[in-house]
Amino acid sequence: AQSVAQPEDQVNVAEGNPLTVKCTYSVSGNPYLFWYVQYPNRGLQFLLKYITGDNLVKGSYGFEAEFNKSQTSFHLKKPSALVSDSALYFCAVRGGFQKLVFGTGTRLLVSP
Amino acid sequence: ETGVTQTPRHLVMGMTNKKSLKCEQHLGHNAMYWYKQSAKKPLELMFVYNFKEQTENNSVPSRFSPECPNSSHLFLHLHTLQPEDSALYLCASSQGLAGPYEQYFGPGTRLTVT
Numbered sequence: 001a002q003s004v005a006q007p008e009d010q011v012n013v014a015e016g017n018p019l020t021v022k023c024t025y026s027v028s029g030n031p032y033l034f035w036y037v038q039y040p041n042r043g044l045q046f047l048l049k050y051i052t053g054d055n056l057v058k059g060s061y062g063f064e065a066e067f068n069k070s071q072t073s074f075h076l077k078k079p080s081a082l083v084s085d086s087a088l089y090f091c092a093v094r095g096g097f098q099k100l101v102f103g104t105g106t107r108l109l110v111s112p
Numbered sequence: 113e114t115g116v117t118q119t120p121r122h123l124v125m126g127m128t129n130k131k132s133l134k135c136e137q138h139l140g141h142n143a144m145y146w147y148k149q150s151a152k153k154p155l156e157l158m159f160v161y162n163f164k165e166q167t168e169n170n171s172v173p174s175r176f177s178p179e180c181p182n183s184s185h186l187f188l189h190l191h192t193l194q195p196e197d198s199a200l201y202l203c204a205s206s207q208g209l210a211g212p213y214e215q216y217f218g219p220g221t222r223l224t225v226t
Contacts (some may be wrong), residue, residue: 032212043116043202043217044155051212090155097210099168102155 002027004093006103013081014111021076021106023091027098033074034092034100035065044090050074061085081110115139118203118218125193126226133188133221135203141216143209144186146178147202149220155202161186162209193225 004025013019025031032051036044048059055067065076076089091103116137125131137144146158160168161180175197177189186203200222204215 034214036217041200041220041222043118043219044204044215046214046216049212049214094210099157099160099209100215104154 002093002095002098002101004091004101004103006089006091006106008106009104010107010109012109012111015083016080019076019078019081019085019108019110021089021091021108023074023076023103025072025074025091025093027093027095029095031074032094033065033067034094035059035063035074035076036090036092036102038088038090038105040087047076081108083110083112086110115216116203116205116218118201118221120221121219122222122224124224124226125190127193127195129193130189130191132190133201133203133223135186135188135218137184137186137203137205137216137218139205139207139216141205141207142183143206143213144180144183145204145206145215146186146188147204149200149202150198159188160209167209190223193223195225198223198225 034049035047038044048057050057050067058064063078088105090105092100094100119134143162148156158172159178164180175192179187200220202220203218206213206215
């Protein structure tokens with residue numbers, strides 16, 4: 001069975017500092033991995049995805065994620081956080097033809 | 113968010129009412145989804161449609177009735193709901209059901225059952 005874990009309910013970071021939101025997964029076969037962001041009272045917004053190839057994936061708003069097969073992780077990163085990055089972040093995984101499974105979400109709080 | 117639109121954005125209904133949520137996608141996608149998002153709970157997949165055929169029903173109570181007349185429109189008909197059904201209902205679409213296709217979400221309908 002597929003699963004995805006976001007071990008931190010909340011991540012706090014000061015504006016201008018780098019941020020990391022963690023995600024680990026379990027899937028049969030090669031994974032397709034996704035990150036989404038949700039702002040208050042809005043739907044989930046697609047940020048980036050890993051399909052194959054380069055382990056470092058670049059996405060919207062300066063976000064990137066690093067795929068690590070040996071650690072089964074797909075952490076979301078940004079070199080310099082903005083207050084406007086404060087939101088709820090979801091990691092999701094799909095193995096081949098299986099359905100998409102979402103993590104429970106991590107709240108990112110960027111302080112001025 | 114013009115890709116996937118949802119109406120209404122907010123809905124308050126009594127337990128005996130009947131109402132419908134509407135979703136429309138303008139992305140030419142073939143698959144559409146209903147999700148329920150409750151506070152402090154994981155995102156719950158409710159229904160999946162592919163080429164307007166239902167492919168998944170995740171043990172959703174019969175008081176929720178989906179309808180997909182074509183690949184661009186999805187409805188969720190609601191009747192005799194319970195207070196615990198209060199949540200944000202999200203519609204999503206994707207080019208395909210499997211593989212590398214990401215889902216695109218609408219803004220959601222905030223439902224309150226009184």
